[in-house]
Amino acid sequence: MKKRTLSPELAAECERLKNIYRSSSRSRGVTQSAMADALNISQAAVSHYLNGQNPLNTRVAAVFSQMLEVPVRAFSPRLADQIEETVKAAQIGEMASREAPNISLTAQPAMSYKYPVISWVAAGNWAEAVEPFPPGFGDRYELTDYRAHGPAFWLQVKGDSMTSPSGLSIPEGMLILVDTEADAQSGKLVVAKLTESNEATFKKLVEDSGRKFLKPLNPAYPMVAINGNCKIVGVVVRAMYRL
Structure with missing residues (x-):
């Protein structure tokens, strides 16, 4: 069965990433095989992301960003915003745990x-x-x-x-x-x-x-x-x- 066509926005993200990969991968020694190893997926799956057959997600975007040494926002502002929101939420949670020294924990029955x-x-x-x-x-x-x-x-x-x-x-x-x-x-x-x-x-x-x-x-x-x-x-x- 054939996959559905990506939306214009998602396809544009893949196209921008593909152009960045073409211009930057050789100088940084990055191959699709190396990218596949970093993502723990097949080389064909990497090609699917670059060619707009599969939509990008935050995990894939973060690995491409790191290996190509470009910000995620350069090819996907949408995913960059998601990553930033996730980081902010984690930071807020960490700050809240540090700023509540007077809260005492009540013993609870083990429910694991x-x-x-x-x-x-x-x-x-x-x-x-x-x-x-x-x-x-x-x-x-x-x-x-x-x-x-x-x-x-x-x-x-x-x-x-x-x-x-x-x-x-x-x-x-x-x-x-x-x-x-x-x-x-x-x-x-x-x-x-x-x-x-x-x-x-x-x-x-x-x-x-x-x-x-x-x-x-x-x-x-x-x-x-x-x-x-x-x-x-x-x-x-x-x-x-x-x-």
């Missing part, structure tokens, strides 16, 4: 739950899936305040179909917690698996005129109709970065 990190799920295309591991299995765990309704596990997102240029966005590298017995209602983010193979994907479940679809948050990707070809593995109930 740990679930295994078992594999990754492709957020761009169907990829090899993993069945939920039984409780207690795994060599890596992450804590959360969420109490699952059934077996649950963390997956690390790969691909950019859930990376949105605005609003809710689940970029590549983020960990998502999947609850296999949570109620999969329309509007929920889910992991779905093809019924006739070991392939799965991460999308938003939506319903329109009685029909259900798997919808990416990235407008460059098409929706996938649910017509008996897949089942819901679980609902995504938490998302986080682990640096």
Whole structure:
């Protein structure tokens, strides 16, 4: 299936970045292969950003900015503003924590739950899936305040179909917690698996005129109709970065 065309604004950002890359990459010794290694993505994915096939996001913009030694605002004022707002919010939070020495903490009951990190799920295309591991299995765990309704596990997102240029966005590298017995209602983010193979994907479940679809948050990707070809593995109930 063909991807949707980017909006003029998003396409213009990619074009500006491509021009900067062409003029600056050689003098700085930056190749698409090196950029792919820095982003932990394929070289083809780097080409997709430069050629306007995928919209830029803050993580990709920050890495290009660092390696090409140009400010993000030179090619994307939109993403530059997002990065600045994120930095400001972090600074405000840090200042608030320093300026509240008279606040005493009240002991609270422990409400942490740990679930295994078992594999990754492709957020761009169907990829090899993993069945939920039984409780207690795994060599890596992450804590959360969420109490699952059934077996649950963390997956690390790969691909950019859930990376949105605005609003809710689940970029590549983020960990998502999947609850296999949570109620999969329309509007929920889910992991779905093809019924006739070991392939799965991460999308938003939506319903329109009685029909259900798997919808990416990235407008460059098409929706996938649910017509008996897949089942819901679980609902995504938490998302986080682990640096």
